[in-house]
Amino acid sequence: MHYDYVIVGAGSAGCVLAARLSEDPGVTVALIEAGGQDAKKEFRIPAGFPSLFKTEADWDFSTTEQEALAGRELYWPRGRVLGGSSSLNAMMWVRGTKEDYDDWEVPGWSYDEVLPYFQRAERRVGSNAGGVYGSEGPLNIEEQRDPNVTTRAFLKACDELGYRRLDELNGPSNEGYALTPVTQKKGRRWSTYDAFLKPVLGRPNLTVITDVLVSRVLIEDGRAVGVVHGGQEVRAAREVVLCAGAVGSPHLLMLSGIGDPEHLAEHGIDVVRPLPAVGRNLQDHLSIGVFRRCPRKVTLAGAETVGNLLKYLSLRKGPFTSNVGEAVAFLRSDEALPAPDLELIFAPVPFIRHGLEKEAAKEEGITIGVILLQPDSVGSLTLASADPADPPRIDAAYLTGESDLKRLVFGIREAEKLMNARALEEYAGENYPPYPGSESDELLEKHVRENSETLYHPVGTCHMGVEETSVVDPELRVRGVRGLRVADVSIMPRVNRGHTHAPAVMIGEKAADLIRG
Template identity: 50%
Template structure:
């Protein structure tokens, strides 16, 4: 007989959003919560070290997904790392806290405007160090947001180069309503150590008697009663039931995958793989898209800081190369030079890699497409919960994306050629074309920057209160509900969504 446990809420996924939801709900001692996580505790030795993110790809804390072959990338398959550990991808990412631009929320339901959501960014934040004058930032939240602890000198030279080509420093620093311009990257670190959602939310809540964390357990399907209401989650060895609601926080891959396995999605497609449809909801998995990055690496014979063993310095005072999040500075701009919010991001990294993936003396400018028009899908490969889904982000399916990308590359060339940088490097590691062939270069080399969104899109799959359409008692609370890729980095958005969702859950309970 399968063991069953009952709680008020069952939260699936202890990642960027799930840690927030579980912690906020259990602030009420009368509410019981089960937090289900396929991974385990965040005790991998590389997790706390900022530069250790490079060691986590393909490790035991990574789901290590791979996309379907991408026609827009010449048929390439792209690795898709996602955190499988307490803290989720916030325990494995590059720690950049970039909430984006106020105009991002013009594409959301009106109740999710910038004016309505920015207090939830602030509620999460605990900014360390002094801030410049500008928008109000959070100072008492669970997530420590810090300036770069020991930035490489080249990172400030990058900002000088941006100024030479017309990009001013971001007014008030990143985190306000307009991120156009350049800045050193704020990071989710505390005194030089990574600070994930598990650190900020889950660990302080872990001693509460009303929170039960079920680690190392994969959710196999959502249980529905005869009327179609979500009543809990089926694990391999037990049923975990919810008196009030089931909350999916499994991310842009895990949440749609679990919906589809449970018979919630496009009915014909579900039947084709042997899943009995329960709720015909065509939007599930559709609308998937992602930020892409193209690394423009340049040789710099003197850039040897990241080729040295910095363990002793890091252990002594949490400085040196191991304290770097790799993406130390950013710039946000419109590639066409016009007015309006940015559509391209440049990420400065004071290190470089050869075409074989080996670290070499050099620097890198990553060109990121912020507002892709291309859309893809996430579908089932099998009714087996252990089988990974088919991930097709539809990279560069739209020519408009390629044109914006090319313009972004040309702008990055101007930055690299500015006086502040030109004497630091000796030219490209892998030369990019100076003519129209740069579009082919983009298709051959661009890859993910780990920000998938849209697979449970607000409006199509969930309503403005994040309730799954047609399934009472079920919500999705993570980056999959984001309708359009933000002009920022999605860890901040996942936390904001979860902070607000916790309030919505409390309102609906009361």
């Protein structure tokens, strides 16, 4: 099989890139995805996303034992399906701040330079104060259709504490509070597969190959000429582009002989291009929950009723439209910081262990998740073996940064103030386990170590830069290998002060222009 471009990974960036490159009828594009179709109804119903975790649509990764987190191995869900993680995430469209992109200090990637790519993708439905969003792109960005009454109370609590109300969350600064804009269309999930790829599947120059695990990039005389899967080759006359994410892209580079020579030698892999930075610079957002019982029957606990299902199917209203993380607030742990380093996410349900605690999901309760947006901790991803089917070793090195634990405790105390605000007094009852209360910093530190989880935002493992030690250059070309690029969140030099779905889409949009020249 021969094509002009071969793209590996049909996720948030890969779907965008395949759709854009195939706009040119003079080129042929192959998009290869390890997973399959988004056939289950849970892909459509927003509130159903936790039920997709640990299914065939999920890579179901785990970290190594995290010493600073009581030796726990943390579960990392990642999408193994058309649309990638955009098909099983919480649909929150949160770009980050101006400082995020300016601080990368990479030519072509400042905030003002990437903003048009966000807007090119966006189709804002609802308010668009100041023209923050694009209005004609494929990806619907909607208002919450039916926010829970406790979510409205949370917003009032934020106002009560003096937080700034944001007319639009995705402006240059996100400091303040707002309802979460969501990637939905008329109350159903709108993944990058829905928005970008599905409408163009009929193009004769676009081939989508599913349920195929790529084992390595085929490199001849220093040039990427295709990929290999199951002993078969898919050839690329122009370029191979990896869009396999912060786990998949570095894993595939190493399997292809691109990485730290000593590490590759340990697994008997011949070195094609020594590039020690591959797999390093891993960053992620760590989250810890503050949970309270709710004395009133108003939360998402009773959502699964026939009446609510009929309400969703007929009107696209009710609790099934919820993305769970219905509102957010961004704040600084230190006024001297240039931008927020903490996020508070409100959920009208006890969202414990990724929503996999089924009994907790049936309890009337509320959650404020505290997220560390700018961790000092930096981890790494390495090979477990030379077998492509073996997942890599993921060491996120959580809480190894000097200030991380202290700032999370600060965030918990802010969450407690909100829980105790007048606006939430009829909804925030006693503490709900495993949250122990905030009697002392020591108790809160123990809670963080024993109960924190990922917010699903790993980045940085193929980081971009102007320095020769970076994995990719500012045009996303892998250093020292012609015809090979990486275009996903693994190229981000620093994790953003937001969520990573939006920048993944932006990277896919910008990569298309870089490739087309």
